[in-house]
Amino acid sequence: MAATATTTPTIVVHGGAWSIPDDIAEASQAGVKTAAEAGYKVLTTSGGSALDAVETAVRILEDDVVFDAGTGSVLNSAGDVEMDAIIMDGRSLRAGSVACVQNIAHPISLARQVMEKTDHTMIAGVGANLFSKELGIPQVPTDQLVTDDARKQWEEYHKYKRAVNELFDSQLGHDTVGAVAVDSEGNVACATSTGGITAKRVGRVGDSPVIGCGAYADNDSGAVSCTGHGEAIMSVTLARTVTFNMEQGASAQAAADKSIAYMKQRVDGTGGVIVVSREGQTGVSFNTRRMPWAVVRDGTIRFGMNPGENFQNEFTNSS
Template identity: 95%
Template sequence: VETSVRILEDDVVFDAGTGSVLNSAGDVEMDAIIMDGRSLRAGSVACVQNIAHPVSLARQVMEKTDHTMIVGEGANLFAKELGIPQVPPDQLVTDIARQQWEEYHKYKRAVNELFDSQLGHDTVGAVAVDSEGNVACATSTGGITAKRVGRVGDSPVIGCGAYADNETGAVSCTGHGEAIMSVTLARTVTFNMEQGSSAQSAADKSIVYMKNRVDGTGGV
């Protein structure tokens, strides 16, 4: 899942790594998570800047610290300790991201309007199962165009943007972060699977539940 998400972070089409959207100050702030369904261990980072592959930094949090989430300056300091090179901010920013940010400032559109117009929620993710039944998941995102500085969405939060448990399955989410967090979407999917639903049925039920309860949109 790490390798898959790294490839997607490198693809400028998606809102993760290179291609991440810009916050209200015109900066990139990225979030990522990775989780191992065998141990329920996870690592995540939030508001990371100047790192090409936040998902790999999240894995280092899981494997080399006693923590689950490290954010902002602390996450970048941790990356520096590990010798993970920082990249120039412009290397992560695409013309499309700049255009979306300029549109926000020109028209002063609400952040939710930008989301509803399909700008800035191409979060990436992956799930996998091996021959022994072990599952894993990972999610990475640049967030929502023109989000407040320091805003963190669902992606790096266990049970919201991702969840993996060998006893049920693995899930990665995309969509409106605030809505996803309200219903802990990833964990809701695995809960439905625990109750006997197939993966597809559990996903469908959970998306409908989120729409009915908080009028949120997304996918898993």
């Protein structure tokens, strides 16, 4: 479908659906607002693209230690960091993703390089790190990617050898980050990045880097980024389910709500989604205790974290 030149640039950002502790709640809300504002500036500067906007927003979240992505990642069962990320262009349906990549600060940018510089969609593990070295991306030590709190969580969970389901039910440390956007030409894009689940099995890959699960973007419907219990999200291909509901006529918000309810009903799954349609409609839905989110559109920023919240402020797009 042809892009619409009259679309109002819009971006939505999330910081993960989980039981965010009170001591980092304010920082989590501030972080997604900062990322959304930065992405919006890209959208409104010289006709910036949706793809550039979502990458910019997610890079900011990867740099914020409050979030489980990039420099806020967690440790797997072996005490290493394995990160996943995906980015997708709704105009071409091209996507790039990395899984179980180690020792880089911005997995989302490496995922974009997979999309733009290879014939592949996903590169995993050692291969992803070899690709990053070919590109000259700086390697960072594991200690630079992990907070003291993440190490404490690893020590606690490592003792009990809990399964992924038990870890998610504990509602700790599941703050995958993501962004969706539509630009002035009507092109949509999505991006999702995660630092994994504390003490997960080496090599475990969740929904985040899987096309149609952790994220999906199609100019014919819209863009989606997901967060939550990866195994449940993959079971219902959550991101693609949202866009399918939009293709059937549901609004962005209705599609988000319907898809989260479907995941709960079918596999007792918990998580959240953010959505933007090709016309710039937005949707935010989650069934966890909290999910920080922010929407910037037409000079206004809306945001929330607890169920039912929808605050609004004027946003000045200054450089």
